[in-house]
Amino acid sequence: MCLIAWHWQPNSANKLLLVANRDEFYARPTAALRWWEDADILAGRDLQAGGTWLGVSRSGRLAALTNHRDPTQQRADAPSRGELVSGFLRSDLSAEAYLSELRPHANNYNPFNLLVYDGSNLMGLESRHARVLDLPDGMGAVSNADFQTPWPKLNGLTKSLQQQLTQGQTSDAALLALLQDRRTAADADLPTTGVPLPLERALSAVFVALPDYGTRACSVVRLGVDHVDFTEQGFDAKGPLQVRHLRAKLAPRV
Template sequence: MGGPLYHGGMCLIAFHWQTDGTLPLLVAANRDEFYARPTAPMAWWDGGRILAGRDLEAGGTWLGLTPAGRFAALTNHRDPKALRAGTPSRGQLPVRFLEGRGSAASFLDELRTEAPAFNPFSLLLYDGRDLLGYESRLDRRIAFTPGIHAVSNGAFDEPWPKVEALKAGMAAGGLDDEGLLGLLAEPRAYGDDLLPQTGVSLDWERALSPAFIRTPTYGTRASTLVRLGLETVMVLEQRFTRDGPQGRSEFRFERAG
């Protein structure tokens, strides 16, 4: 079984979006990537400007926040035929949003003109008021209805088995951090009749079908929980190597501004 012909961003993100209450946004996400790709764990960048993990090969991040509660996360669209060499790193896009102060809508308005320069991606942005998604391959912007949504390496809410299972698990309610991490750690593969057809081999479709991926060279590198409240924020990152759990970091802070 050869390696997959793409690099992972976040590769599975489920989120509960509420426009009222004290917890507008709850996120549970897995980042899948080659074990050999160097990565820095989640930490505050540049004196507390951004809280994120860091891709040490191309720079950028797959998921991050700011002290004011801005949030961004990225997944890459799985389609080997659409990949082009020499394109800019998609990991810079969450950083650019987090460094800015404009709305999610204005950021996406500006991004649309340059999005074709990147390999295909889906981007999730929260500016403290609005939660928007963007699928570059379709130039499609999404304003989410309240409730539970998810995305893997396809479209938002595309019914891949692991996407539907994670949404259903979150919808069951009452999940603490360990319960959410348990959903992200689900190793169950799915039958061939349920698998998407994304352009990789059937062996790879099978290997990539669980929420938690583990192959000799590629797998889930981090599981991340974000509880982004109106006043306080909690972030938990559980990291993995090919040999198992590696370390855990937790951050709690009051939203600034």
């Protein structure tokens, strides 16, 4: 996952609205959104390593992950970061307890940001700093830097999402359209992350489209008190795939 934005209203019937794009190599094998056979997890699945980038559980938990972009910090022998998402969704630990257990071991993985929601609290972990964040109500976002780092794509998506919410234009179609914005940032506004300028420019778009790498999934998740709606628009190198929408009743919290 490379870009996530959300609107969290813990005291509302519609607690969490989240929109996200997963960017990945087209050659990496991936299963589309579905209920997993081996767990009560609704998510797409990385068929190479077995984890996921964004998912929800039948008990109303949510987790999502972005990679921190720094080519100098990548290790080929590091475990898959996708297991951190599925690990939280399989767990019954609170968000705070899960991140507290993970924090001392976060540097075992290539750098990441992990967003978790346990039905009560929305929290994040920045692995580079081993820092746990208690995220506030309202709008938030993360891309391939620390939470709320004001990259152009993050600022653009957050502003557009806020406008859609204000105007009441929050249909799946409207939110998926926000996630398919291919405009790139001006060179003067680009971050410096250690990749060549042409790649930095291409990655500055909300929706990335390169010959062998790009946005593979645009997702909209709505978590209410007793239900979840999850919509995913898939893409491959040739263009859009089927839109999948799944609605499920959540198990009562004990």
